Amino acid sequence: MENILIIGAAGQIGSEITLELRKIYGDSHVFATDIKNAPADIRDGGPFQLLDVMDDKRLIHFVIRHKITQIYHFAAVLSGNAEKLPVQAWKINMDSLMNILEVAKLVEEIHKVFWPSSIAVFGESTPKTFAPQVTVMEPSTVYGISKLAGERWCEYYFKKFGVDVRSIRYPGLISYKTEPGGGTTDWAVEIYYDAVRKENYTCFLKEDTTLPMMFMPDAIKATINLMEVERSRLKLHSAYNIAGPSMCPKEVAKDIRRHIPNFKIQYEPDFRQEIAETWPESIDDSLARTNDDWKPEYDLTRITDIMLKEIREKINNSAQGK
Numbered sequence: 001m002e003n004i005l006i007i008g009a010a011g012q013i014g015s016e017i018t019l020e021l022r023k024i025y026g027d028s029h030v031f032a033t034d035i036k037n038a039p040a041d042i043r044d045g046g047p048f049q050l051l052d053v054m055d056d057k058r059l060i061h062f063v064i065r066h067k068i069t070q071i072y073h074f075a076a077v078l079s080g081n082a083e084k085l086p087v088q089a090w091k092i093n094m095d096s097l098m099n100i101l102e103v104a105k106l107v108e109e110i111h112k113v114f115w116p117s118s119i120a121v122f123g124e125s126t127p128k129t130f131a132p133q134v135t136v137m138e139p140s141t142v143y144g145i146s147k148l149a150g151e152r153w154c155e156y157y158f159k160k161f162g163v164d165v166r167s168i169r170y171p172g173l174i175s176y177k178t179e180p181g182g183g184t185t186d187w188a189v190e191i192y193y194d195a196v197r198k199e200n201y202t203c204f205l206k207e208d209t210t211l212p213m214m215f216m217p218d219a220i221k222a223t224i225n226l227m228e229v230e231r232s233r234l235k236l237h238s239a240y241n242i243a244g245p246s247m248c249p250k251e252v253a254k255d256i257r258r259h260i261p262n263f264k265i266q267y268e269p270d271f272r273q274e275i276a277e278t279w280p281e282s283i284d285d286s287l288a289r290t291n292d293d294w295k296p297e298y299d300l301t302r303i304t305d306i307m308l309k310e311i312r313e314k315i316n317n318s319a320q321g322k
């Protein structure tokens, strides 16, 4: 019997993976938690509680009381926001991970942990295209440094204490359920919302800045597949590269015009341009593909079709008070 704790269940990834895991393990076995209130379907569809992962004493009580066997930890300060308050972001990103690793070490019943890494672990000295699994990594953002350090800590806890931590270096994630906040790849979600709302978007990156992206259903599938793989088949216990389609704002704008011919975009690069320029344009995920049969299903065209349709529906529903 598995009991799964989700930290950050109100966020972009946490809100979607909670619903997916409830389908697999049963609603009452997936405990959604966050420091803020979660969307209604998360709150009403199974257990939801306010929980601060920084509070290690409450965390361990929660884990014991609910007989937790797996933890997914999605709470983090993303790349853009972390640059505004570097020391605080470092503290939140690192201390929260350390609390989770310690609790997994102490509580024997916890036999698996998921923690997300990111393409932000790469830096200017990493090859720009098809960034390899093992390569030079000199991240220049607080977020990237915390993710790289986190990867090393995950592997350390696996080797020293046998904590089975699994991780993925997520590309920018595109989704319509819950919007991301404070990341460098947020433009790839904002652009669709603004296209539907006002047929116009002002992008904070330059038109030709290409970054690796992935549609949320592919990211969820990759995550759950990784968590289901037999431990003996895993090739590493830090974080796997995974790849979806790479795209730049100009390409996405062009694709949106298939549906909204009058869509306009202007470019006002801000501090996030500098961050984006240190990340690779594409990722080599051949190692992840040997774990299971995972490969991404969604290309830019499918992503655009679904994003525009779903966002339109969401905006119409909320206008009608649904």
Ligand code: SER
Pocket (backbone or CB within 6 Å): 078, 079, 080, 117, 118, 119, 120, 143, 170, 171, 172, 173, 182, 183, 184, 185, 186
């Ligand atoms: N999407 C994240 C960000 O932009 C990268 O992992 O911060």
